[in-house]
Amino acid sequence: MDPVDVVIVGSGASGAAAAWRLSRDRSLRIVCLERGGPPDPARYPATRADWEMARHGAASPFPGERADPADYPVDDSASPIAIAHVNAFGGSTLLYSGHVPRFHPSDFRTRTLDGVGEDWPLTHEDLTPYFAENERMMGVAGLVGDPANPDYDSLLPPVPLGPMGRRLGEAFNALGWHWWPSYGAINTRSHGGRAACINLGPCNTGCAQGAKGSVDVTYWPEALRQGVEVRTGCAVVEVLLDGRDRASGVRYIDAEGREQVQTAAVVVLACSGIGTPRLLLHSTSTAFPDGLLNDTGLVGRNLMLHPLGYTEGLFDEDLGSSIGPQGCCLLSQQFYETDPDRGFARGYTMHILRGPPPGETAVTGYLMRRIPLGPDHHRRMAETFNHTAGIAVIAEDLPDPDNRVALDPDHTDAHGMPGVRVTYTLGENTKRMLAHGLDRSKDVFAAAGAKVTAAFAPVRQTGWHLMGTARMGTDPRTSVVNAFGQAHTVPNLFIVDSSVFVTAGAVNPVATAQALTLRMCDHLPDVARRAAA
Amino acid sequence: MTAAALDTLWDAILPGDPARGLPPASQAGVSEVVAAHGLGEDAARLLVRSEAVARERFGTGFDALTPADRVTCVERARRADMRGLTPVLVAALRAYYTDPVVLRAMGAGTVPPFPEGNALNDDDWTLLEPVYERGSIVRPVPKEKGSP
Numbered sequence: 300m301d302p303v304d305v306v307i308v309g310s311g312a313s314g315a316a317a318a319w320r321l322s323r324d325r326s327l328r329i330v331c332l333e334r335g336g337p338p339d340p341a342r343y344p345a346t347r348a349d350w351e352m353a354r355h356g357a358a359s360p361f362p363g364e365r366a367d368p369a370d371y372p373v374d375d376s377a378s379p380i381a382i383a384h385v386n387a388f389g390g391s392t393l394l395y396s397g398h399v400p401r402f403h404p405s406d407f408r409t410r411t412l413d414g415v416g417e418d419w420p421l422t423h424e425d426l427t428p429y430f431a432e433n434e435r436m437m438g439v440a441g442l443v444g445d446p447a448n449p450d451y452d453s454l455l456p457p458v459p460l461g462p463m464g465r466r467l468g469e470a471f472n473a474l475g476w477h478w479w480p481s482y483g484a485i486n487t488r489s490h491g492g493r494a495a496c497i498n499l500g501p502c503n504t505g506c507a508q509g510a511k512g513s514v515d516v517t518y519w520p521e522a523l524r525q526g527v528e529v530r531t532g533c534a535v536v537e538v539l540l541d542g543r544d545r546a547s548g549v550r551y552i553d554a555e556g557r558e559q560v561q562t563a564a565v566v567v568l569a570c571s572g573i574g575t576p577r578l579l580l581h582s583t584s585t586a587f588p589d590g591l592l593n594d595t596g597l598v599g600r601n602l603m604l605h606p607l608g609y610t611e612g613l614f615d616e617d618l619g620s621s622i623g624p625q626g627c628c629l630l631s632q633q634f635y636e637t638d639p640d641r642g643f644a645r646g647y648t649m650h651i652l653r654g655p656p657p658g659e660t661a662v663t664g665y666l667m668r669r670i671p672l673g674p675d676h677h678r679r680m681a682e683t684f685n686h687t688a689g690i691a692v693i694a695e696d697l698p699d700p701d702n703r704v705a706l707d708p709d710h711t712d713a714h715g716m717p718g719v720r721v722t723y724t725l726g727e728n729t730k731r732m733l734a735h736g737l738d739r740s741k742d743v744f745a746a747a748g749a750k751v752t753a754a755f756a757p758v759r760q761t762g763w764h765l766m767g768t769a770r771m772g773t774d775p776r777t778s779v780v781n782a783f784g785q786a787h788t789v790p791n792l793f794i795v796d797s798s799v800f801v802t803a804g805a806v807n808p809v810a811t812a813q814a815l816t817l818r819m820c821d822h823l824p825d826v827a828r829r830a831a832a
Numbered sequence: 833m834t835a836a837a838l839d840t841l842w843d844a845i846l847p848g849d850p851a852r853g854l855p856p857a858s859q860a861g862v863s864e865v866v867a868a869h870g871l872g873e874d875a876a877r878l879l880v881r882s883e884a885v886a887r888e889r890f891g892t893g894f895d896a897l898t899p900a901d902r903v904t905c906v907e908r909a910r911r912a913d914m915r916g917l918t919p920v921l922v923a924a925l926r927a928y929y930t931d932p933v934v935l936r937a938m939g940a941g942t943v944p945p946f947p948e949g950n951a952l953n954d955d956d957w958t959l960l961e962p963v964y965e966r967g968s969i970v971r972p973v974p975k976e977k978g979s980p
């Protein structure tokens with residue numbers, strides 16, 4: 300393969316933002332290698348009446364359910380939280396909910412403020428212009444003026460609350476607690492050449508309307524126009540080094556199963572919080588016998604997953620709660636910041652989820668013994684469907700080196716490369732935080748006049764946010780990359796995804812991850828040039 | 833296993849509800865969808881086990897039972913093999929709720945393929961007045977020396 304200036308591995312949230320930002324310099328030759336295939340919106344499950352069945356098959360976010368040859372094995376049996384992600388052009392954003400609030404300023408200073416975690420080597424202010432640029436590119440809806448997030452200048456009109464959202468807004472008001480309409484990567488009017496959301500609901504099986512800002516329809520069309528070459532079906536198996544401990548490119552298996560080498564002046568990794576450490580750990584050499592950049596043993600460690608607590612409320616009235624983007628309605632950050640009286644450090648977001656679609660309502664209701672089979676089924680179903688709402692407590696888990704991703708030599712992918720084994724235990728701080736979050740969620744439902752029908756934590760099927768496994772910092776002994784994503788020990792190797800997160804914050808990570816990616820790539824050419832000099 | 837026998841099973845767990853305009857499972861394509869998802873054999877096994885429970889507990893065949901007793905048999909059969917038989921019941925429920933007639937009758941909004949969308953009314957943001965009034969809840973962070 301002809302040498303290129305930059306090879307990007309992974310085309311998801313961060314790989315796409317990197318490709319777009321770097322390709323604004325048209326003189327750079329950029330190739331992106333993506334192990335998965337291209338999505339086909341015309342065949343998304345939501346184009347068929349049986350779309351709900353696909354959520355547990357081809358459109359499942361869990362590799363074990365999906366059985367896609369592009370997937371690699373993920374053994375999460377040693378974790379109470381199952382890992383969810385997508386290997387395809389567009390990565391996990393194809394199935395994500397598009398809930399994209401920003402981290403708070405305090406999230407970057409948890410050691411200074413609360414004596415937990417570590418401080419980041421940059422501040423919220425450093426990211427402010429990149430947050431805004433990212434929101435313009437992704438098409439983010441919301442309302443400016445949030446007392447918990449005052450830095451927004453401009454957003455698309457907010458995603459409608461619907462009757463259920465309004466009812467919960469009133470409940471938060473009655474309690475005197477913060478709430479605000481969601482920040483959603485959802486086109487509430489046409490934007491970026493894409494249509495407006497028509498409130499169908501199945502965002503998590505892919506938005507056939509193109510209204511949800513997944514990167515295949517936001518960053519990628521522009522990056523492709525700017526000349527980035529994407530090769531799908533290409534699984535990178537090793538980052539190669541030259542004799543001077545600089546990256547020389549990557550070795551990969553192409554869509555025809557042939558081994559290839561792509562030489563590059565700069566290698567950028569964006570394979571996700573588990574895909575990136577996997578690739579690093581698999582790239583061994585004399586200089587890095589335990590995996591690339593793993594001389595400190597940090598690669599794969601400090602995995603953070605945002606353990607989630609879930610409470611469901613049932614209303615007497617039909618509030619049409621299943622109508623609208625399921626993961627974007629409203630949020631509350633009343634308990635985001637540390638209050639020592641609560642018995643835990645840091646905090647959580649309460650993220651309101653719309654009611655589930657019919658099949659899921661029936662199945663969950665049946666398995667939880669609320670909706671029987673047989674003669675009484677329809678009456679109970681009618682009392683439940685469109686009558687429920689969920690409150691997801693997104694808890695900030697603290698970095699813990701024992702929570703980790705390691706290679707799993709017993710299970711390999713289609714190319715014989717080991718999968719990953721995930722080991723994760725909930726910390727005491729997180730447990731107390733989740734218990735608090737469930738109690739407060741019950742308070743909200745009580746104030747809304749809803750009956751609580753379920754409340755539990757952690758919810759297993761919620762390992763969507765994969766952070767911390769190659770963290771950034773100023774000290775090469777305690778971090779893998781610097782504030783620009785540049786590896787401390789291999790200066791032309793960059794990591795630009797949420798693996799570099801130092802702490803987890805208490806909101807979904809994509810807005811912050813992509814803002815970081817944009818900042819890193821803004822500086823990357825200079826940083827790489829300086830390193831080469 | 834005849835299709836008619838399987839329909840008896842599906843109609844036992846999901847009978848129609850004419851008042852709500854809901855068809856029984858046999859008319860909502862449940863058998864076909866379950867089979868298409870590779871669970872046809874599990875469905876047959878569930879029926880055989882339910883039949884066995886019917887004979888053991890009620891001394892008669894499954895299809896001679898009252899609707900409530902049929903459900904009892906299905907549930908007992910499932911409880912004896914939770915892991916093996918729950919998936920087919922779950923699939924049958926999901927299958928039923930993919931039928932456009934069912935979805936329309938229950939007011940599930942627009943039904944795929946989606947030429948139209950669902951309407952949600954505009955919001956009145958004066959609802960946020962109390963939140964505005966309480967003012968900023970941003971936690972101050974000490975100023976930095978400057979970041980790289």
Ligand SMILES: Cc1cc2nc3c(=O)[nH]c(=O)nc-3n(C[C@H](O)[C@H](O)[C@H](O)COP(=O)(O)OP(=O)(O)OC[C@H]3O[C@@H](n4cnc5c(N)ncnc54)[C@H](O)[C@@H]3O)c2cc1C
Pocket residue numbers: 308309310311312313314332333334335360383384385386387388389390391392394395396397398399503533534535536569570571572574575578626763764765796797798807808809810812
């Ligand atoms: C169901 C679901 C809902 C979610 N909802 C939200 C939400 O509402 N808000 C939010 O902020 N986040 C959400 N997330 C998380 C969000 O999608 C991820 O945090 C984000 O996509 C991560 O971006 P990434 O670029 O690091 O990884 P990904 O987007 O996962 O992309 C990584 C890409 O790298 C590719 N890759 C991996 N290894 C290799 C290799 N060796 N060679 C070549 N290619 C490789 C993969 O195929 C993949 O395409 C959700 C996730 C899921 C699954």
Ligand code: SF4
Pocket residue numbers: 485495496497498499500501502503505506507508509510511623624625
């Ligand atoms: S609710 Fe809106 S964003 Fe979600 S799938 Fe439907 S049209 Fe797309």
